[in-house]
Amino acid sequence: MTGLYTRVVQSYRQGSAGATGSPRVFITGVGVVSSIGIGKQAFYESLRAGRTGLSKLGAFAAGDLGRDIAGEVKDFRAEDHMTHAEARNAGRCAHMAVAAARLATKDAAISDEALGGTRVAVVMGTTMGEGALLGDLEGAWIKSGEGAINRADIPRYGSTLLPIHVARALGVSGLVSTLPAACAAGNYAIGFGADLIRMGRADVVVCGAAELLQELQFAGFVRLAAMAKERCRPFDKNREGLILGEGAAVLVLESEAHAVRRNAAAQAEVLGMGLTCDGYHITRPHPDAAGSIEAMRQAIARSGITPDAVDFVNAHGTGTKANDVAETKVMHDVFRGRRVPISSMKSMLGHCMGAASALEAAGCVFTLETGVYPPTIGFETPDPECDVDVVANVAREGKADIILNNSLAFGGYNAVTCFSRPYKVPELGLPARVLS
Amino acid sequence: MRGARGSMAVTGLSVLSAAGMGKDLFFAALALGAPTRPSPPKDLQAFDSAAYDAPNVVEVLGFDPTVLLGDKGLRTLDRITKLLIVAARMCLHDVGFKANGQWQRSEPTKVGFVCSNAYGSLEAITELDRVALLEDARYINPAKFPNTVSNSAAGYVSIWEDLRALNVSVSNGNPGALDAIGIAEVHLASGRADALITGGGEAMCEALFLAFKKLGALRSPGFCLGEGAAMVCLEPELSAESRGATILARVTGYGTHFSAPKDDALLHPSEEAMGAAIEQALESADVAAKDVDLVVSGLSGLAPFDAAELGAIHGSIGRTANVFAPKKLVGESLGASGALAVAAAVYARNGGTLGRMEAGHAPSRPRHIVVTSLGYYGNASAVVIS
Numbered sequence: 001m002t003g004l005y006t007r008v009v010q011s012y013r014q015g016s017a018g019a020t021g022s023p024r025v026f027i028t029g030v031g032v033v034s035s036i037g038i039g040k041q042a043f044y045e046s047l048r049a050g051r052t053g054l055s056k057l058g059a060f061a062a063g064d065l066g067r068d069i070a071g072e073v074k075d076f077r078a079e080d081h082m083t084h085a086e087a088r089n090a091g092r093c094a095h096m097a098v099a100a101a102r103l104a105t106k107d108a109a110i111s112d113e114a115l116g117g118t119r120v121a122v123v124m125g126t127t128m129g130e131g132a133l134l135g136d137l138e139g140a141w142i143k144s145g146e147g148a149i150n151r152a153d154i155p156r157y158g159s160t161l162l163p164i165h166v167a168r169a170l171g172v173s174g175l176v177s178t179l180p181a182a183c184a185a186g187n188y189a190i191g192f193g194a195d196l197i198r199m200g201r202a203d204v205v206v207c208g209a210a211e212l213l214q215e216l217q218f219a220g221f222v223r224l225a226a227m228a229k230e231r232c233r234p235f236d237k238n239r240e241g242l243i244l245g246e247g248a249a250v251l252v253l254e255s256e257a258h259a260v261r262r263n264a265a266a267q268a269e270v271l272g273m274g275l276t277c278d279g280y281h282i283t284r285p286h287p288d289a290a291g292s293i294e295a296m297r298q299a300i301a302r303s304g305i306t307p308d309a310v311d312f313v314n315a316h317g318t319g320t321k322a323n324d325v326a327e328t329k330v331m332h333d334v335f336r337g338r339r340v341p342i343s344s345m346k347s348m349l350g351h352c353m354g355a356a357s358a359l360e361a362a363g364c365v366f367t368l369e370t371g372v373y374p375p376t377i378g379f380e381t382p383d384p385e386c387d388v389d390v391v392a393n394v395a396r397e398g399k400a401d402i403i404l405n406n407s408l409a410f411g412g413y414n415a416v417t418c419f420s421r422p423y424k425v426p427e428l429g430l431p432a433r434v435l436s
Numbered sequence: 437m438r439g440a441r442g443s444m445a446v447t448g449l450s451v452l453s454a455a456g457m458g459k460d461l462f463f464a465a466l467a468l469g470a471p472t473r474p475s476p477p478k479d480l481q482a483f484d485s486a487a488y489d490a491p492n493v494v495e496v497l498g499f500d501p502t503v504l505l506g507d508k509g510l511r512t513l514d515r516i517t518k519l520l521i522v523a524a525r526m527c528l529h530d531v532g533f534k535a536n537g538q539w540q541r542s543e544p545t546k547v548g549f550v551c552s553n554a555y556g557s558l559e560a561i562t563e564l565d566r567v568a569l570l571e572d573a574r575y576i577n578p579a580k581f582p583n584t585v586s587n588s589a590a591g592y593v594s595i596w597e598d599l600r601a602l603n604v605s606v607s608n609g610n611p612g613a614l615d616a617i618g619i620a621e622v623h624l625a626s627g628r629a630d631a632l633i634t635g636g637g638e639a640m641c642e643a644l645f646l647a648f649k650k651l652g653a654l655r656s657p658g659f660c661l662g663e664g665a666a667m668v669c670l671e672p673e674l675s676a677e678s679r680g681a682t683i684l685a686r687v688t689g690y691g692t693h694f695s696a697p698k699d700d701a702l703l704h705p706s707e708e709a710m711g712a713a714i715e716q717a718l719e720s721a722d723v724a725a726k727d728v729d730l731v732v733s734g735l736s737g738l739a740p741f742d743a744a745e746l747g748a749i750h751g752s753i754g755r756t757a758n759v760f761a762p763k764k765l766v767g768e769s770l771g772a773s774g775a776l777a778v779a780a781a782v783y784a785r786n787g788g789t790l791g792r793m794e795a796g797h798a799p800s801r802p803r804h805i806v807v808t809s810l811g812y813y814g815n816a817s818a819v820v821i822s
Contacts, residue, residue, distance in 0.1 A: 118712065138562060139565070154647050155812070158554065160609040160815075164815065172694065173712075196622065215568070220576065276601065279594040410585050412594060
């Protein structure tokens, strides 16, 4: 701890990029809508217990696709989290986003007044937004012609709307932005949100991502031969691919000054982010994993730390052959033989696409708060090609001072965020209440 | 907006518009000041419009990606992807980073891409939905499935152009391309890239056309749904100066604001949001309203939105503001529109003639130009070009 503490202080004094001498960024609220629990506590309990959220698909009929398992959020009811008018204006993806945002702001105990100014931003990620709503519109048109299109539903479609609905629900009037960065969208939103605070553009950023299961996406992954039949088993020799999921996770980020002013309790600190693009293939990671390696190195360097300070990696871990091998290369290259524990929450949640890395960021906060690494469930047979220290089947207690959240995405996107416990740094004059 | 490394310099530019492929054709249309004529239905490339009366849409005139990209590897790409790749390559050539598609200056890991797009995956989703609904989901083309993902087109740009710094896709509706500039500034100031090809694109497709038709927008006098793509190369000003780059203009300010309606309406033309965005942009540029010589607006012919935007311009800059409206000439291109407006501002800043003003007169070599864009949902953004 002393070594880490010294490094953090030094990095601030030296003004290293990312941890920079600019405002520190704290996570003061976490909101989750997931197949393993709605709300932070239920989610945390499931992560600790290694519960699966995978079940037989109920949202739509998978027909003859030969796959019918998904991480569906079956007990989510929009009306539990919003008014009838709010629900009527939005689709299910926005319902989950708004619910997660309200849970996060409640967890942060932040007042409506504090959310109301122009210094508050909303940044949301997704892959396909309200794809189900669009599917309904297109279904009516394609089957029955232009006259069958429900005019009132047209303005409800569009990824643009995700942060709009969140901003309306919370009374935010600053920057609202959607970053559709596919499976890295959560990290994009959180990293950009932290950048906004560091650069003095915002005091509070409500950020995260949402995704819902929808038919076209489901069929597409089947046709890409990327989907497993029953289980998602990342890093296992006999893994068959991913299982799709859905959900939303939202974090409340605050500048140090804002958190201090309202006497907020920090749950974690956002350090650096690494962002690169493979420029190689639209769906496959680069076989050398060069872009992913560079993204993780950037995240570490921009956090003002060295790789030996990293205690745990929350994996992208999709359970596809190519992803898990590429991610193993990243671990070997970045950590140079040190076996840093790694685990994939997708074994429990399925691959929640745009929401995945936001849910995994919430999992990172869980690890930093509890010192528990969530397990990769269903792990049976080690794979020589995935020679990493997988947290297999049972949650593991371990050192959790600094952890990484790794994500890769369609388009060759690589995004890695780095989080730490909210260290007390008396030289910076930060009060213990915030940092405890 | 002026950080330690100064403003952002615009060092390259590309435009695909209803006037044709290339910035010069776009500039010529701005100088002429006459609306580009809606294509007769039979002339549309993007979809078979024969069934529709007077579709009131325009496309990128004579769009032919093979001119720049050759004819290999295009088969599975959708229209938005081709528009973005061509626009990005033109911009990389214009800034001198590439010639004949090959790197001449800078390097792949130093250059990234930030791109706005509102409804780019619609064409691909429709194509695959047709197969799933009329045949069977088992028969959808897996090679085209990635096109249904919102950031796919931007990702393909990095693949085709070998851009390996960050790639960011933005989906904020009409103001998206101005927001892309705001996002690029954050990433450049953070040192994540030396240069960012930044802008937006939108592609015409039948679903997009139908959405606007059903909503009645295509009956609005003066409104024409369009498509296009425009990119600027952004670099920190000091970096651009030190490498001896030609600086076409400087982006000195950015502002954005969201305002919720008093009722539960979803569509919300917000004069308040537009005004706050303009004032924030001017403040960040340290420019007084009286020093703004030109406003390149997002006025499109949709009356409630035009009234709100113009009201905000009058309120924040003054009733005598010189207002230009490129959408009245080349159509409403949604996620691309802010980028086309920035291109128009750069053109005007360098002495380009504006043939038809919405209000006031066309200044010669305006000192400061405010580019405005009002979203459909209460969001608005503004950029200052100096």
